[in-house]
Amino acid sequence: MSHLEKFAKPIQEIIKSRISCRTYQDRPLAEPDKTRLLAFCDTIQEGLMGERIMFRLVEYEKKDLKGMKLTYHGLIKNARNFIVGIIEHSDSVYVSFGYAFEHVVLKATELGLGTCWLGYFNPNIIRDIAVTENQIIPAICAVGYAAERSTFKEKIARFAIRASKRKDRERLFFDGDFTKPLTEQAAGTYTEPLEYVRLAPSSGNTQPWRVVKQSDRNVFHFLKKIVNDGYEKKHFHDIDLGIAMCHFELGCTEQNIHGIWEVSDHRIADIPEKTAYIVSWAETK
Secondary structure: OOHHHHOOOOHHHHHHHOOEOOEEOOOOOOHHHHHHHHHHHOOOOEOOOOOEEEEEEEEOOHHHHOOOOOOOOOOOEOOOEEEEEEEEOOOOHHHHHHHHHHHHHHHHHHOOOEEEEEOOOOHHHHOOOOOOOOEEOOOEEEEEOEOOOOOHHHHHHHHHOOOOOOOOHHHOEEEOOOOOEOOHHHHHHHHHHHHHHHOOOOHHHOOOEEEEEOOOOOEEEEEEEOOOHHHHHOOHHHHHHHHHHHHHHHHHHHOOOEEEEEOOOOOOOOOOOOEEEEEEEEEEO
16 A cells, blocks of 8 residues: 555645644544544654654643643643654654654644644653654654644744745756756646645754756755755755655556655766755656
8 A cells, every 4th residue: 555545635635734832722632532632653664764753642631741841942832742753763854754754744733733743842741751772852742732723922923934835946946957947837737736735844944855857757856955054964865855756656656657765876976065965756657
């Protein structure tokens, strides 16, 4: 079964409806929603390179979180439920983590739950989760029911990072090399999967992905643009790349396009400063 087949709603609808939710209703997950979410988590067991990954749902009573600052910026309000991802080390662990975890985030969205990726989080949230020397927890995700109204602080934060805005296509997608933007005509059936990449969430809405289509073949090279040195140091840009790759692959499957992820000899000339090749998508018949 492909990952797309695990979703009941069109992936287009899910991706376009998902926003980062920072203000929640003060209540636990309903049992049916929790059961469906955990059942889906059990179907995602590997990262891109075969890394073993597992997910845990951590739930708290309100009194247990009293006085605990959940994140360094203090913008998460009334969150009591958190999805925690635990993954084995590998050379591509952070990209793989983002790719795998975003499937879970999209499933939560399909179930009508609000979510918010948390890279900076209070370690006390995961104090009861044991990891081995070969495992890490790069990020977690708050999950719950979105409050009817956002707090003033959340509105200010969303405005500050222009949370609902995305870069124009010509700044993200290129044809052959970085001198020529990729037109929708040249992208063809890949236009919609690339739009899903454009809509992907990222740390501070930095959108660090750049995609170069090979001129003579349906091969798409994914590169990372370092936008924020602090995020790069914490590997958040790599997680963001994995999230974008998840969106792209689901979009391709939705269009009945099949392919594989592979590290290739991309031969892209004149790659811009602070930009690095990560991986390629190659169409298969």
